[in-house]
Amino acid sequence: AQSVTQLDSQVPVFEEAPVELRCNYSSSVSVYLFWYVQYPNQGLQLLLKYLSGSTLVKGINGFEAEFNKSQTSFHLRKPSVHISDTAEYFCAVSGNTGGFKTIFGAGTRLFVKA
Amino acid sequence: DTAVSQTPKYLVTQMGNDKSIKCEQNLGHDTMYWYKQDSKKFLKIMFSYNNKELIINETVPNRFSPKSPDKAHLNLHINSLELGDSAVYFCASSQDVNPGYEQYFGPGTRLTVT
Numbered sequence: 319a320q321s322v323t324q325l326d327s328q329v330p331v332f333e334e335a336p337v338e339l340r341c342n343y344s345s346s347v348s349v350y351l352f353w354y355v356q357y358p359n360q361g362l363q364l365l366l367k368y369l370s371g372s373t374l375v376k377g378i379n380g381f382e383a384e385f386n387k388s389q390t391s392f393h394l395r396k397p398s399v400h401i402s403d404t405a406e407y408f409c410a411v412s413g414n415t416g417g418f419k420t421i422f423g424a425g426t427r428l429f430v431k432a
Numbered sequence: 433d434t435a436v437s438q439t440p441k442y443l444v445t446q447m448g449n450d451k452s453i454k455c456e457q458n459l460g461h462d463t464m465y466w467y468k469q470d471s472k473k474f475l476k477i478m479f480s481y482n483n484k485e486l487i488i489n490e491t492v493p494n495r496f497s498p499k500s501p502d503k504a505h506l507n508l509h510i511n512s513l514e515l516g517d518s519a520v521y522f523c524a525s526s527q528d529v530n531p532g533y534e535q536y537f538g539p540g541t542r543l544t545v546t
Contacts, residue, residue, distance in 0.1 A: 422475040
């Protein structure tokens with residue numbers, strides 16, 4: 319069975335500081351990994367995804383994530399955050415087992431302070 | 433043009449009532465989903481349809497019944513509403529069941545049962 323753990327429920331950070339949101343997964347087979355962002359009162363939208371190939375994945379809004387198979391991690395980073403990055407961030411995993419399901423982590427609330 | 437739309441956006445109703453939420457996608461996708469997001473932002477899959485056929489049916493009370501009249505629409509009917517049904521319900525779609533495809537989410541329907 320697949321599972322996802324987001325290690326921080328809340329991450330406060332000052333504007334223009336770097337940020338890392340941590341995600342660990344478990345799976346017995348090859349996986350696909352995703353980061354989604356949810357702005358207040360909106361649905362989720364894709365930030366980036368890892369399917370295969372280069373372990374460093376670049377997404378929208380200056381975010382990037384690194385797939386680390388040995389540590390089963392897929393941490394999300396941004397070198398300099400803006401107030402507008404304040405949102406809930408979800409890590410998700412899917413694969414060829416698990417019956418077509420995508421498993422979402424519990425979310426990390428990123429709060430950017432001026 | 434909204435890719436995945438849901439109606440209504442807000443739904444306030446009393447215990448015991450029956451209500452429906454409608455979802456439509458104009459992306460030409462084959463697969464659609466219903467998720468429930470609780471007050472702690474935890475996202476749980478409820479149902480998934482692929483080309484009008486049910487492929488995921490999680491442990492959901494049978495008061496919840498999805499219906500897919502065609503592959504662009506997936507509706508959710510809820511009978512005998514209970515207080516615990518209060519949540520935000522998201523519809524989503526993906527190109528098909530391939531786990532590497534990302535999901536596109538609607539704006540959500542906030543259901544409040546009083």
